[in-house]
Amino acid sequence: MNCLSPGRIGLIAGNTFLEAVRQKFFNSLLLIAIALVASSTFFQQFDFGTSELKFIADFGFGALFFFGSILAITATTQLFFNEIENRTALTMLAKPVHKLDFLAGKLLGVQLLMLAFVLLLSFLLAAILYWRESVLMGQVSPEVFSEGRIIRYGDIFIFGLLQWLKFGLLGAMTLFVASFSNTNLYTIIVSFCILVVCQLQYIARDAYGDMEQGLGRLLVQGLGLIFPNFQLFNLGDQLLFTSKEAIPAATVFQISFYALIYILAFLLLAQLSFRRREI
């Protein structure tokens, strides 16, 4: 009882997911799915040949990252502040429930929502690509498809998994901001700023590589350590086509481990800050 309780976390996560369903977050998923299908039919108007597949894949991966990031930040913020503003957190935390159980449950609940989002978009993207590849196999030169299909469909789901972990990381950071913030708006704005910093973190890494020893280098190195590098998760260019080598499983495990360490760190930071918060 002195440590985390997986049963309680699961209960809180399930309830958070139910709340997400009730708040019609799934409607937004449906809209994104419809937009994706509509855009893939739009690409048919151009005669790109097999480049059309790359176009659709890039577009799908981009949509997954863009809409997923928005959904991860807004859903985490909304579902956290609902509990605080409606004072349901007060009733829950007056029971033998650790604050870390509460935060971990909220994060896991949002991750269930994000899993539904990632799976829906990945399946949809795979279906659209399969359909377009099948059509193109009958239209373009047979030499292109001499060794069968040119898309590794399993890679779509590897990309989806990495994005899901990135959304988890983004959710944990949002939860950390929410733990000391008083408003939804502040949390959302700060979280988006953090997203941009993490996304462009590689520039800082390049910079400190060129810097001489000193305080500046230490500072940039420190910031590089605090903010996770989101570019690590963007393997879309190296995935998908059989003409390129598959990503080794060890790399995927390393990136997953990197994400899990950061998720845990931000969750613990959120708990430290949430401990002092008046509910």
Place this chain on the structure above:
Amino acid sequence: MAEPAIRIQHLTKDFPVGISGKKLRAVDGLDLEVRDNEIFGLLGPNGSGKSTTIKIVLGLLEPSAGECMIYGRPSREVEARRSVGFLPEAPYFYRYLSGRELVRYYARLCGVEKAGLDTAVDSVIDLVGMGEAAHRRVGTYSKGMLQRIGLAQAIIHDPQLVILDEPTAGVDPLGSAAIAEIVRELKSRGKTVLLSSHLLAQIEGLCDRVAILHRGKLVREGRVSEFVSEKAADSFVVEGLEPDGHGAVRAAIEAGGGRLLRVEKPRLSLDAFFLKEVQLRESEHEAKSSKKEEAP
């Protein structure tokens, strides 16, 4: 139990105000003891520190100084909350769950064993009189029903101490009477109840002891009867005495060394009158309904 339900010693809570470093003292050196199996009322005007004290007891706030123990365990320990049930003021619950699902959810959060879960849920729902509405979504409940289902979630894990923050605020007299009845039932089952309320008439008839807080400090603490009875006076309620007899009674009192202070008609409280009237109509209505059902 030998340990008091709650022991608060030299409790102080300061809240920072702005960035100037100034502090607002919400609770100021409070000493308080709530004994096992008593109904204890925490009274005080708004801003007197009642809610802050309750939050510290529940481990939701850390005190600036002093300590708070629940049955001998520091209240900041999560484990101490196993023996505590809490109903917040104006509770809000997940509107999309039914009453039964809500109580079940909190039961599982409190670690109620799966084997006895259904029995425990049914038992508390019956105790609070929500059996007929338990299948309905919480979003459709009236204020009184919300308080009652709130009480059910507070006692689902069979806590020894039940803390009720303004349990009858916004509830009609019938609902308030029902809640008061549940509180008495809890006491008869050996539980300790700490309640804060502004409805002093209800506290008076319900609590064994009360404490009055003002600006975070304890003003008075003791039995209700000690505070509200005129110790130097006795009252006789007489029936059938003619107006001429008043003089004789006065003379008899004076002969006994006493002094008649006032003669007045005994009054029924408006609460009691209202309850009597409504309950009478309710029983008439029920009798008529059952007659109609019996008729072919």
